[in-house]
Structure formats: C-alpha cells, structure tokens
Amino acid sequence: MSAVRNALMVLGAALLSACAGPQMTPELVSQLAYESLGPEMQMGDQMLTVWVPAAPKPADGTAPLSPEATVALAAASSPMVTDLAQVMARGSREPLNLAVGGPDSALTAQVLIRALRAVPVEVPYLRIAFIGQRADLPALAAAAQQRRATLHFEPAPK
Known part of the structure; x- marks a missing residue:
C-alpha cells in the first residue's frame, strides 16, 4: 500500500508541475525567441541567448530593499552590462x-536598457527578442528605438 501511495504522490506532483506551466530557462528563452525572430532570420543568421540571472539574495542582517x-x-x-554592450555594438x-x-x-529589462545605453553607436542590424513581462516593455522599447534596434516581445510564462 505504501508503494501505491508513493507512486500516487509522485504522479500528483508531476501533474501539478505540468499544470503550473513551463519554467523560465535559457532553453525556453531560445525557443520563444526563435518563434519570434525565426521567420525574419536569413540563412546563416545566428541567435545568441542571453540569460540574466536573478539578483543575489541580500546578506544576512542587511535591511531588505x-x-x-x-x-x-x-x-x-x-x-553583464559592459559585455552585452560590446556584443550589441556588432549590430551596427x-x-x-x-x-x-x-x-x-x-x-532583465534593466540590464538590457543599461547595455543599450552603453552602446556608443546606432545598431540598426540588432534584433532583440525580449522574453519577459509586458510591464517592463515601455522603457526597454524606448531604449531600443534610441539605438535603432528592433525589439520583439514574447511574454514569459508566469
């Protein structure tokens, strides 16, 4: 009976995680971006995936922000800002x-905005697929437009 109960618990956990939807991973970012940018890509064009990790947790005893x-x-x-800006500059x-x-x-949006602002030239050949939340889009769109980059948006799973 214990083995059956354990099997049911494992199955239930698997079903719950499946219902929760996909988790954000670099692979999912690549997949969603390719769905967005792929139709416009030319033969031989490559796509670079940029994964912006979560902010580190504050040190113990530090006042929460x-x-x-x-x-x-x-x-x-x-x-990442400086490195990303150097990569983005190739889009010129x-x-x-x-x-x-x-x-x-x-x-992710703030890192992108800072990197775009650090690019010293216009980047008309840069196409960015931002996988995130719609609320973060307006400021990012303005920064991309300033550098003449093309911005595509795909909503991230919640």
Whole structure:
C-alpha cells in the first residue's frame, strides 16, 4: 500500500508541475525567441541567448530593499552590462539576433536598457527578442528605438 501511495504522490506532483506551466530557462528563452525572430532570420543568421540571472539574495542582517531598489542595484552592478554592450555594438555592421530573458523580467529589462545605453553607436542590424513581462516593455522599447534596434516581445510564462 505504501508503494501505491508513493507512486500516487509522485504522479500528483508531476501533474501539478505540468499544470503550473513551463519554467523560465535559457532553453525556453531560445525557443520563444526563435518563434519570434525565426521567420525574419536569413540563412546563416545566428541567435545568441542571453540569460540574466536573478539578483543575489541580500546578506544576512542587511535591511531588505524594495523590489525596485533591488532591481536597480543589481542592474547597476551587473558585469553583464559592459559585455552585452560590446556584443550589441556588432549590430551596427552585421545582423545580430539576441534572445534575452531571465527569472526576473524587471532585472532583465534593466540590464538590457543599461547595455543599450552603453552602446556608443546606432545598431540598426540588432534584433532583440525580449522574453519577459509586458510591464517592463515601455522603457526597454524606448531604449531600443534610441539605438535603432528592433525589439520583439514574447511574454514569459508566469
């Protein structure tokens, strides 16, 4: 009887996780971005996937910050911004497709915005598929438009 109960518990857990929908992973970001950008891609075009990890947890004893302050601090100190800006700059002279997502949509958008602002030139050949939440889209769209990048949006699973 115990084996049957354990099997039912495992099956129930599997069903619950299946009903919860897909989890954000780099693979899912790539898949959703390809669905968005793929039809416009030319033979030989590549897509780079950029995974923006969640902000680190505050140290014990540190006063908790608001979610907005946590995102701002994490984006401002992210080493990804400079590296991403260098990659994005290639979009000034050659086609470049980026699939960008992470577990925290607001942080992902802020890292992207900071990277776009750090690119010193217009990037008309840069196409970004942002996998995130619609609420994070307006500021990102403005930054992309400023650099003449094309922005596609795909909603992240909740």
